[in-house]
Amino acid sequence: MAQRYLSRRRFLTSAAVAGVSLLLASCGQKSATPTTGAGGVSQASPTTKVGGAVTPTTVSSKARYGGTITFVLENDVIDFDPMRSRAFVDRNVHYQIYDSLVRVDPKGNIIPWLAERWEIAPDGKSVTFFLRQGVKFHDGTAFDANVVKWNLDRYRNTPDSARRGELASVDSVDVVDTYTVRVNLKAPFSPLLAQLVDRAGMMVSPKAVQEAGADFTRKAFKAGTGPFILTEAVKDDHITLERNPDWWGKDEAGNPLPYLDKIIIKPITNSDVRLANLRTGEAQVANNIAGKDVATVKADSTLTYQEIPGLSFASLIPNRKEGFVFHEGNYVKAVAMALDRQEIHDKVFFGVGAVGYGAIAPPHFAYDPAFAPFPKPDIDGAKRLVAEVGKGQLQFEFLVPSGDPQTLQLAQLIQAQLAKADIKAEIVQLEFAQILQLQDQKSFKGMTLVGWSGRIDPDGNTYDHIHTGAPFNDSSYSNKQVDQYLEQQRTITDQAQRRDLFRKAEQIYVVDDPARVWYHFGAAMLVTSKKVQGLQPYPDQIIRFQYAWLQK
C-alpha cells in the first residue's frame, strides 16, 4: 500500500500505487554489441507482434465492441500535461490518452510502442529510435521524428518541467530522418528506456499545446495519440474519455483496439465510498481499495479481484545528519531489528503486498527473494545495540502524515513494537506538506513514515534515495562504496552484472550501514465487475483499458 503515506484528501502522490515497473530486459542483454532487429522485445509473451500492441496472455475471440465503463480513481487528476505532472495518480489517465516511445508488458519487460525498435550504440552514449509510421494525433497532427524531438526538448528545457530530473542524462536529441530519432547521452545510462516508458516519453501534439497555452494542463483535449481521447474534464467531478477510432493498436486477431466506446473516470478519495460504488454497480473498475476490504471483494459474486506484487516500498526515514539522534548507525539498525514485519503485514495491510527488507521490489530483476536480514523481530539484539552506543534509552520523534487512518494504525503498531525493545518513539502527526518541508530541509529530528511509489527500473527505487546528495535522499545518508556501486550499474547494460552490483549495494545500505528501515512492499491490485473482461494488473498498477471489453 502506501508509499508516501498520504491523507485521503491529498491529491498528489497516490497512496497506493505501485510504481511503473520494469526491466531493461532482453534489450539490455542483446545489446552488448550493436544490434538491430526487434531490439528489446521480450520473448515472454508469444502473442507479440512487432509493430502491434502486446495482448494479454489469453485473448478471447468473443471480445465485443462498444459500451461504457466507469472507473473510480483515488484522487482527481491534477495535471493532464505530462510535463507538469507530479502526481502519480495522473498516470492513470495519461496512459489512456498518450502513447510513449516504449511501454512494458505485464511481466515488466520493455516493449515497442511508438518506437518500433531501437539501437543502443556500442559506447552506450546514444540510443536511436525507429518510429512507427502513419500515426496521427487526435487533432490530426502527424507523428514523426520532429515531434519526438520537440517533446523531449520541451521536457528537458522548460523551466518548471517536472521531467528534467528523469531526463538529466540526455545531452541532445537529433532528428536523423522523418521517422528516426537519436538521443545523445552525457554518459551511458541504462535506465533511460525505463524513463521513456512513463511520462518522460509521452508524446503530445505540439499544435494542441500551443493552442491551449497556459491552460493546457487542465484542458488537454485531443492532444495525444493514445487509444482514448480526452473529451471532458470537470474538476473533482469526472473525466470522460472516448474511443479513438484511428488508433494504431490491434489485438491478436488483427482487430482494431480499443473495444470500449467510453470511459468515465470518477475521483473518489474515500476508499469505502469507492468500494460502495463498485458493489452497487455504479462503477465497474478500481485499482485501489483498502486491505481490509479485500476479503469482502473476494466474497462478492459480482466482482473479480486480482493482485500481483507491486513496485512500491514502505520505509522509515531517519535523519542521519550529524547532530541528530540517528546519525548513530546502530540506532537505525536497532529499529530495523526490533520491527515485527510479519505482524505489520498481517494486521495493517491485511496480507496485501509482501514483507520487505530493502528498496528493490519483487518485480525488479535485481530482487533477491532470499534476502531477509531481519526475518523475526530480534528484541534482545536491538537492546544490545542500543546499550553498546551507551547513551541510555533510544528516544526519538516519529513524524507521521495526518489524514489517513491506516497510516495512524501503522504508526501506533510500530510504536508498540519498538516499545518492546525499550525504544521510545513519540508520534507527532503533521500535515503531509509540513513533513515534506522538514524532510527537504533535513531538519526533522527523528524518523518519518514515508515510502516510495516505485519505478520500473531498480535504479528508480534506489539511486535518488540513497546516493550521496541525491534529491530524495532525505536521510542525508552517505556511503562511498554504495555510491560507487550505484554509479557503476548505471553505465552497464548487462542485467546480470547490474543485479550483482545492486545486491552488493543493498547489503550495505540495508544491513551494514543502514540508510533507512524498510518493512513492506506494496501490491498492484485490480478490482473489476464480472462483466468487464480483458484486464489484468501490471506491476505499475496502471490499467490498460485498450484491452477491456464488456460482456452482455
Add this chain to the structure above:
Amino acid sequence: MLQYTIRRLLLMVPVALLVTIISFVLLRLTPGDPVLVYAGEEHDPATLAALRHSLGLDRPLPVQYVFWLERAVQGDFGRSIRTQQPVLEAIVERLPATIELGTAALIISIVVAFVIGIIAALKRNSVFDLLSTGIAIAGVSLPNFFLGIALILFIAVFLRWLPPGGYTPLWQDPLDNLRHLILPAITLATASLAVNLRQIRSSLIEVLSQDYIRTAQAKGLPQRLVVLRHALKNAMIPVITVIGLQVGSIIEGAIITESIFFWPGVGRLAVDSIAGRDYPVVQAIVLMSALSYMVSTLLVDVLYAWFDPRISYGGGAS
C-alpha cells in the same frame, strides 16, 4: 435607519480588511510549504526555486499581502497554487453546489422546525413538547460527521436506497441530483433544525403569554386564528435573526458535510485548500464567507428594526 445602514456598511470595510489580514497571517504561519506540496515528487532545488518565483512566494510577506490586496479589490484573486485555475473561477464553479445544498438544508430545517416548534409551543410541557425539545437538543449534540457517516452506512451501503455520496448537476439530471442531495441535506439540516426549533418554540411561548393574545382568546377567537394571525408574526422576529445568520454561514456549515459526501462545493474546496496550503484559494473563500456573514447580519438587523418599530438604531451600542 438609513444613517445606521450606511454606517454599518462603512464599518464592514475595516472588518473585512482585518479578516483578510488574519487569514493571511494564519496561513503563512502554518508550517508546510505549498511549493513542496505542489511539487509532489520533484525535489530539484532549481525547479523548486523557479516554481516559488513563478508563484510569487519568494517576496517578503507584507509585499505579498499588498500585492494580493491590490488584485483582490479589482476582482482578481490569483490562481490556485495546486491547479493553476483562476481562484474566482474555481470558487464560482463550486458555488452552485454549495448553495443548492445549503438551501435544501435550510428548507428542511425551517419546515420541520416550524411544524414541530409550533405544536410544541401550543402544547407546552406535554410529552410531545419534551420529546421534541429533547430531540432538538440531541440533533445539536450529535457530531455531524458521525451522523453523516451513519446515514451513508445505513441508507446507502446497507439498504442501498440512495447513493453513498457524489453529485450530478441539477440541469443534467434533476432526479439523480435529488437522489444525491437527500442525505447530505438531512445531515446539514440537523444542527440548524435544532436551533430553529428551540427558537420558534421559545419565542412563540413568550408571545403567547402576552396580554393581547389573552385578550384575543378571551374575545373568543378560534385558537388557530389567534396563533396564525397574531402570535406568529411577532414571534418571527428573533426567529428571522437566527435563520438569517444561518444563511450567512452557509459556507461554513457545509464544510464537513461536503467532505463526507463528496459534494463538490466551496466547503470541500476550503478544506482541501487548507491541507494543500493553497493560500489564494483559502483567502478568497474566507473573505467571501466573512462578507456573506456580515451582509446577512446587517440585513437581519435591518429587518429586525423594520418589523419591530419599537427598536431604533439611533446612537448607542451596536
Add this chain to the structure above:
Amino acid sequence: MTQVLSQPRALPLTEARRWHRLLWILRRNPRITIGGGIVLVLVLMALLAPWVAPYDPVAVDPSHALEGPSLSHLLGTDDLGRDVLSRVIWGARVSLSVGLIAVAIGLFAGLTLGLLSGYVGGLLDLVLMRLIDALLAFPALVLAIAITAALGPQIQNAMIAIGIVAIPIYTRLARGQVLALRNQEFVIAARALGASARRILLRHILPNIINPIIVQASLSIAFAVLQEASLSFLGLGAQPPNPSWGQDIYYSQRYLANLKWWMSVGPGVAIFLAVFAFNFLGDALRDALDPRLRRRS
C-alpha cells in the same frame, strides 16, 4: 447562541442569597438536575479514569484485534487490539479538559476585553470591536483549523484555538452590559464615591451578567467538545496513541463498512452524551434564570 440579559440589580447578591437561589432553582427544575447529573458523572469518569478503566488504553494486542463486544471487552477491541471501553473512559479526559479549558480561556479573555472595551470606550472600543467582528465573521471551523494548524497539532493548541473562537460571545456579553449600566445611578454614585474602575466593574457590573455567563458557558462547553471532536477528526488536536473521542471515531470509521461498529459507536455515543448533557443543562439553566420566562403558570 443568543445571549440572555437579566434585569439590572441595584444591589449585588450576597453569598447567602446566592446559595438560596441555587437550591431553589435546583428543586424546581428537574432538567437542571438531570443535565448536571450527567455532566457530573462524565467529569468523575474522567477524573477517576485510572481506576475505572479495565485496561490500559494504549496497550496494543494485535492478536485480539477487531473483536466485537464480549464479556472481557464490553465494547470490543479496535484494530490494534486495544480495549474500546477503556479508551472511551480515558478519552473523557481529553474532551472534557479541552472543553473546559477552551471555554475558560474564551470566557476570561472575552470578559476582560468586553468590560474594558465598554468601560473605556473611545478609540479602544472602536478598534477592539472591529477585531471582534472580524473574529466573528471568520468561519469558526476554518479559524479553529487554521490556528491549530499554525501552532501545531497538539492538544494545548486545540484548546487555544477553540478558546479564541469563543471569545467574541463573551466580549459582546460583557460590553453590552457595561454600556447598559454605565450611566445608571448606582454606578455614577459609586464613581462619585471614589470607587476605582476595577471595583465598579467587578462588584457592580459583573454580578449582573453572572446568569447569562453561566448559561452561555454551558452551551459553549458543549460546542467546544464538538469542535474538539471535529478537530481531532481532521487530525489536529490530541496526538496518538492517547485516546481522544474525535480521533478514535475518525480512526475507526473506515471499519463501519465492514460491520465493525463498536469502535466508532463507543466514542460517538460518548461525545453525544457529553454535548447533550451540557446543552441540556445550559438550556435548562436559561429557562430557569431568564426572568422573562420565569413567569410561569
